[in-house]
Every structure is written in structure tokens, then in C-alpha cells.
Amino acid sequence: MAFIEAGEKYHVRAIVAANRVGKSLLGGYEMATHLCGWYPEWWKGKRFLKPISAWAGGDTSQTVRDIAQEILLGPPGAWGTGLIPGECIVDINKKAGSVPDAVESVIVRHKSGLGNSRLGFKSYDQKRKSFQGTAKDIIWLDEECPMDIWGECEMRTMTTQGHILLTFTPLMGLTPVVLMFMPGGKEPKEMETNFVIRADWNDAPHLTEEDKARQLANMEPHLKKARSQGVPHLGAGAIYPIAEEKIIVDPFEIPIYWPRAYALDVGWDRTAALWGAKDRNSDITYLYSEHYMAHEKPPIHAEAIKGRGDWIPGVIDPAARGRSQKDGERLVDDYINLGLNLSLAENAVEAGIYRVWTGLSTGKLKVFSTLQNWLDEFRIYRRDEKGKIVKANDHLMDDTRYLYGSGMEIAHNKPVDLESDEYRRHEEYNYDRGRSKVGGY
DSSP: OHHHHGGGTOSEEEEEEOTTSSHHHHHHHHHHHHHHTOOOTTOOSOOOSSOOEEEEEESSHHHHIIIIIHHHHOSTTOTTSSSSOGGGEEEEEEOOSSSTTOEEEEEEEOTTSSOEEEEEEEEGGGOGGGGOSSOOSEEEEESOOOHHHHHHHHHHHHTTTOEEEEEEOOTTOSOHHHHHHSGGGSOOSOOSSEEEEEEOGGGOTTSOHHHHHHHHHTSOGGGHHHHHHOOOOOTTEESSOOOGGGTEEOOOOOOTTSOEEEEEEOOSSOEEEEEEEEETTTTEEEEEEEEEEOSOOHHHHHHHHHTTOTTOOEEEOGGGGGOOSSTTOOHHHHHHHTTOOEEEOOOOHHHHHHHHHHHHHHTSEEEETTOHHHHHHHHHOEEOTTSOBOOSSOHHHHHHHHIIIIITTSOBOOOOOTTSHHHHHHHHHHHHHOTTSTTOO
16 A cells, blocks of 8 residues: 555555565556556546556566566466456457467457557566657556666656666665665665665565465575565675674774774775774773765865874775876875875785674674764675675775774874863763773773
């Protein structure tokens, strides 16, 4: 009901759901309703008052025949027994090719009496060019499509103010399509342009506990969450497979005698910096602040970094020596000339990842809950099916390696007068809280 009602406001909607919960049936029901113009009294979603031009798409011609086509028309030999009533079907055109009983298009009588709706069946294996052509009022994509096909579907609905419905289980991980609806891999509370809703096995009363247990026992381990909960899996695996609640802490005031440092990863598309402080008593390093900004010049970033404390030393991505945002200048020199105390970070990737993983898993590396950009990257930091790190949206993950490796080795305390009010305030705060409390000061 929420998915249908959202059609009144949103042109793009997705249900990201577990297998076997009925998401395809939902997409087919809305499509059949629009094609026929038969809206029930309770309908609060989008309404088309005249015949429409539509597509239904899926992975391959065979899966389109077996899922979307059968839901809408019924099985071969019994067309007219699906969600589109038989009396509304004017004509069915079969598809030429090697898939028996596949349908190319169907003509549907519209309730308005103004003519007929037309539905074409498409498959992603036909490639992007097959999705070019005329404008569409509604497109239903059952299972996730490639990004180039998504772009074509948006173009087809742009001039009609049409709608795109996407019903899928996120088996391919955090792809660009998934991230359009689930930034950082999580369901948002609300989005301005796209609507998304999730459903898992707990939302499907037709699935018994015995059904669920049997299905889980036969699933690939890395796809269990995707298939049973509609939660995107991370390709061949998350690089840091650690529950967030084990590494996140509430922010607190960093004592002045804890040494601090930061790491800097530079680039025109995104420049990121990450600050850490170490409690020598517990040997715990806390990541406590971040800078995350795109399309700005070095002076802007430098001022933001110095604003956290110009006395804090930093390490910078060593690759900055060989790239530039303007005229081939060396960015390391740029930032040093702008007043930053920088040295080159150690950049042994696999060794750095292992060091960070060890810190996170043993409780020696903690993260303030306010570092939302860090958390977004952490959730999607993964390896592809070949075991290679996916190099996208990973600036703060790189900073974490630089900082926890070589950065904290050069960290030092804030210069302070031991007779100052600031020092006395920290000492009193320390006494009141007690040194034994987990989380520090």
C-alpha cells in the first residue's frame, strides 16, 4: 500500500526486498491496473485517465516470460488468466526468437473508452539500444537493471512525466542503481526524488518458519542477507566485516594531553581528511573528526584543516606527488606552502587494511558516531568478485589506513600552559569522570 500510494508524489519508486515476498506480484498488479484503468476505491496512488504506453522488463527473455509475462497474462496456453483480465486483452504479439511462447507486446483495452494501452516486454540482455525509442508513461523493471539501461528508461519517461517502478532483490551488491535508492547501503528515512521501501521474510506471512529454515540452509552464505532480508551484500565480501555497534562510540571531549594527527587524501572530485587521537593508557585510537569536500581548491581545504588545530601534524597520500588539480603543480608542496605540517603517508595497501582490521576487531580503533561520511564509506568498502578492492567512494577509508599506520606515529599533544584554565578544566573533568570509564573524557 505504501509503495502504491507513493506514486502520487514520486515518479521513481523501488521496492528492495527479499526473495519470495511478492515484490514482482506487486509490480505486476500496479502495471495491470494502469493498463486497464481499473482503479479500486482505495487507490491513493498515481492514476492515468487515458490509455498508456508501457514496458515491462527483466534480466533475460526467458525470465521475462516466466515472471513478468506470466504474472500479467497467465501461463502459455492460458493467456488471460493473469492480472490483466482476459476480456481486456485485445491482441497479443509473439516474439520471434529462441524462447518459446515469449511475447513481444500486448494491446489492452482501457476503461476510459479512449482507446487501447500498449505494453512491450523488454529484457536487459537486449542491451541499451533496444530501450531507445518512443516515450513511455510507465516502465516496470523486475530485478535490477544495468545503469545504461536505467538511463534510457529515465529518458523515455522524461517528457511524459512518466513513472519507473523497480522491484528487485539486491543480489549484485551496492551497485550504482542500488545506491540511488540506498545511499551508503542503508534505507533512507525519506528522499526528495526517489522512493524506496524494503521488505523481508518477516513481512511475508505466507512463508513458514520451516520454509525459511530450509531456504537459508541451501543459500550461498554471502547472499543470505540479500535473499532473506533484501539487504545488499558486498560483492565478494566486505573488507571490514565488523558490526558497526562494536566500533562506534558517542562523541566526547578529547583530553588535551592525548596526541593527535590527521591524514589527507586529495583530489578534485573529493578531498578528505580524517583526525585521530590516542589514549595512551588504554592504547585506543579514536577517529573523531572528518573533512569531506568536492570541487574546491587547496586553500579552501587548508583553511578547514587548520581550523581543527594548526598544530596537529598530518600525513598525506603519497600519490599526491604525481597528480595535480592545476598546471601540474605538486599538491604536497601546495598544501605545505599553505601552512600544513605534512609528511608522506605509508601506503602499503594490504598491510594497511590488515592493520586497520586488527584495530577495529580488537577494540583498539574506535569511531565517533558523528563521522557520517566515514560510516557511509565503511558500509560499502568491499572487494569485487575477483578479490580486488572496489576503488570508489573510499577516500576516508584510505585516510584510515594512512592515519592508523604512519599518522599516529607522528601524533603529538596540543601545546598548552600547565597553569592555564584550559589545563585545570581538563584535570577537574578527568577527576570527576574517573579514569576507569570506557570511552575516556
